[in-house]
Each structure stands twice: as C-alpha cells, then as structure tokens.
Amino acid sequence: MSEDIVLKTTDLTKHYGGVHALEGANFELRKGEHVAIMGDNGAGKSTFVRQITGVEQRTRGTVVFDGTEVNFFGPIEARESGIETVFQTLALADHLDVPDNLFLGREKTKWNWLGPFRFLDYKAMRQDTLAALEKTGVKIPNIHNTIEKMSGGQRQCVAIARTASFHSKLTIMDEPTAALGVQETEQVENIIRQLKAQGEPLILVSHNMRQVFDLADRIVVFRRGRICANLDIKTGDYTGEDVVSYITGAKTGAEYEGAA
C-alpha cells in the first residue's frame, strides 16, 4: 500500500504570524490518482499547494514525495524532483513562441561543448512541441506565434502543455480554468483526461463542482485551514450538495470530527 503513495503530508502546518492558514493537514495521493481540492476562499487550498511546491517554507510537518522526505527551498527544486505546477499567474515569456516557452530552461541542444553558447536544436524542439500539443489535444494555429499574440485560453493551454509534456511524477494545477471560456475550459479538461489516461497523478485546485465531479477520483475539502472531508466520489455516493455542505461547514467528515 505504502509503495503506491506518491505524496504524503503529515501534520502540514503554515502560520503567517498569528494567522493559522493551514493546520495539521494529513494528505495522501496514490499513483495515477486525480484528487481535487475544494474549499472557500481563504480555506487554505493555495497555502497547501505552496507548501508542497516549495514556494513557501512550512511552519511544521513533513512532506514525503516519491518515497523520500523532501524539503524544497523553491519551485525549481520541486520541479527538478518531478513536481510540475501550473500557477494561477502564468510563467510564460511573452516575446517567445510556443516551442521556446515549452523548453525554456531545459532546451534541447547540440554541440554542448560550447557551454553557454551551445546551439539550440530547433528542429527537435519543434517536433516535440507538435507531439506534445497532439498528446494534449491543444490546437494552436501557428506555434511560431509569440505568446503575446495569443488569447488567455491559448496561453493557459501552452502553460499546461508545458507541464504535461514533461514526464513529471506529480502535476499540480491551481484553478487552471478560472479565467477561461467554455470551449477553452473544455480543452484544459481534455488535457487533464489525457494525464489520467497516462496514469499521471494530479492535484487539481478548483471551484467548479461540475468539473471536479467529471475529472477527479477524490475530493479533499479544506475549511478554515483544516482538511474537513475526504470524499471518494468514484465509489461513494456523494452529490454536489454534500460537498457544498462540507465546504460551508454544515457537515464534517466522520474522521475529522472536532477538527474544524
């Protein structure tokens, strides 16, 4: 059982001065599992994500990723060990095109003896970009357009394709469709289904109930900095109304009684 676990946090806690943004979060993610994190604004969802990805340093608790206890000092370290994150603010270079952005910081190169002046393998990167877009089902009319010429949805798709095209051990998306239209949302959801089909685990932070029920295996609800429910929606008989009552505090999961 424990070999199946990709990520496990124990007593994960974050205080900002006197504000207890996150308190004693025990969380597990198994291989190939897609878990949605829900909760009101300020419930601790994003704080939770920031502790795992090393954007912030936790106050207390342990994070075990891929079998070893980790303590990331920054998002780059987290990425190097296999956690890919799509942040709410997109990290794309506006003046560069799609392949450049997909491979930024990990370019395919040739003549590596030239050190910093080693040559870019544009052809290989273009092919891999087309393959990655194919794999994720993203349609972009011209991959050599610069990001600044693209719509918000296309940018989001590039950011997600970037995440999805590298074989990561864990993908985290923080409200990936919050600013998107209907069809653009659908594209992003297709990418998530692709990840599921490939057996890549995912943590999805979302406010969208329909989306969560469509995509996730399990919903973890945060309320006032604590986890208050862990709902297996694939086997258990839960409705959106149940989830709402957990989010608002009308109900609390049996194993979390007294927590919040």
Next chain:
Amino acid sequence: MSDTSHGTGGLTFDKTKKSWPSELNVLLALIIIIVIFEVLGQVLPYMNDQSFLFDTKDRFDSIFNEARLKIIILQVAIIGIIALGVSQVIITGGIDLSSGPLVAATAMIAMSFGQTELVNGFANPKALFGAWAMDLPVVVPVVIGLSFGAFIGAINGTFVSYFKIPPFIATLGMFLICRGIALWWSSGNPISFPTAQFQAIGGGMMPVFWFLSLAVIFHIIMRYTVYGKHTYAIGSNEEAARMSGINVKRHKIMVYMIAAMLAAFAGIVLSAKASTAQAGMGEFYELFAIAMAVIGGISLSGGRGSIIGTVLGAMVLGVIRSGFTYIKLDGSYQLMAMGGIIIAAVILDQYRQRNKV
C-alpha cells in the same frame, strides 16, 4: 498537425497573416532616408545636381559613390561594435551607459602596452612606461584591454543582479569611474606612437571588418544558442525565466561582461585607428550606441529586437550623419536633428508595443 485552420475556443485565425519582421521596417526607413537625401541633392539650389549615392562624376568603376559609402560605414563601425553589446543588455531589460568612457579607459590602458620604443630613431616622446612595456607583441595590449573590459562588465553585472541597483544608476556610476580611470592612467596626457602591429588593428577598413564579423557572430549567438534564448527570456519575463530554472543573476553578469568587452574592443580599434589614445575619446559613444539599437528596433523594455536590426540602425544613423554633411547642414543642427530622430524611434517602439505589430 497539418490542420491549422481553426483555433482554440472557437476563435478563427487568419493564417495568411504573416508577421512582418520589424527589421524590414528599419530597412524601409533606411531606403526612404537615402531617397530623401537623393531628392534633396537634386532640389536644393546650392547642390548643383549632385548625387548622394551614385557616382555622377565617373570617379569610380561602379555606379555608386564608393567614397561616401566607405565613409558612412567607417563612421559607424566603431560605435556599431559597442551597439552590438548594448543591444544585448537592452534585450535583458537593462541599459549600459558606461561604454563611452570605457572606450577611452581601454584605449589608454591598451595603448600604453602597445607603444613602440623608437620613433624615427628617437625615444618615444609619449612613452608611459619604461622599455619593458615597449614593442610587445600585439596580443598583450589586446588581452589586457579585453580583460579590463571584462572586469568592468563583471562589476556592472554584479551591481545590477546581486545588489539590485537599477542598471541606469549602476552604469552611470561606472560611466564616471571609467572617465576618471582614463584621465588618471596617464595623468591626462595622450599616449601615442603604437607598434605597426597595433596600428594594423584599426588601419584602413579594418574597423568595418571587425564590426561586420562581430555582427555575424553575435547574430548567430543571439538567434541560435542557449545564451541568446535566455537573454530574450529574461527581458521578456524575468520571473518566468527564474521559475524555468535559468540562473538569471549569472546570465545577466555574462551579458554585461560581453557588452563591456565589446566596448573595450571598440576602444582598442579606435586608438589603433587614431594611432593615439586620449582621455576624452568616445564622448557620446554610449548614447549613439543606444540610439543605433533603438532605431534598429531593440525595445527599451526588453525582450524584443535583433542584431540585424542594430546593424541596420547603425546604417540609418550613419546615412543621416553623412547625408546632413552632404546637404551642408551645420554640425549643431545635426545633433538636434539626430536627437529628434532618436525620440521618434522610441515613440515608434511604444506604438509597436501597444499595437503588438
């Protein structure tokens, strides 16, 4: 994959709309400016139907006025070498104001190791050091000059990236420091009479050779190497570059070092061409180099522009200077007009940004 006719989210795209390289705008401006001077030569009463570009007096084998073409490119070549480096700094979103005084300081330092012992059988009257520094192989002054440039660039880059000092301020400080070094090095005296080898670096059309060769090399570097891609990425979105694992601080130091080494090399070429080094050399060079980059389409907000654009920008500036002389415009008007052109180029740059052309 071949199906590119429809876009994301129901949006449709006109795939026939090719993006128009901004370098073509500069080329177009260059041609228009040449045509204007050509027309002025015919129209202005005191010009006696002279031609700006063409050989109307049969002085040369070709149809062009080769003498003027040579002067145009020779005039911009040395500042052009600086502009190649400044362009890279501006692409990262920075600026380098220290290059003009760095030209002077490097000229002084390099020349003092490139002097010849005997001038017409007499001891060199401008000798700075004793006999040990005389008639050294040419690599010695060149390596010393470039090392000095690298050192200054490393300081610029360190202040900008580690001490978070705005590039404008850091390089403005270095501007004064370098001018001070140039004056201090020989107590304000000119240093003259270089070895024949040293003189050859700047002899004849050599400055043009250096400018164009370096332009080709840096065009390839900026367009096809990791260094170039990261330079653009930092200027485009520094946070994204950092999140992508690019060592932004180290990269910026490298960019400032390369820019300063190019300015230092310009100083070596300039002193070799003039056969003398003076502390007042290179005045306004930093501003003209920035002007070349900006006219050539390098955006002052970073991330945009190319070396080809800078070379064309240098040509525009050279043609304008030569054209003003050709229509016998006084030097003071030339400065005013050039100032206006630089402002126009920046306005155009902002217009381009807003409209994302």
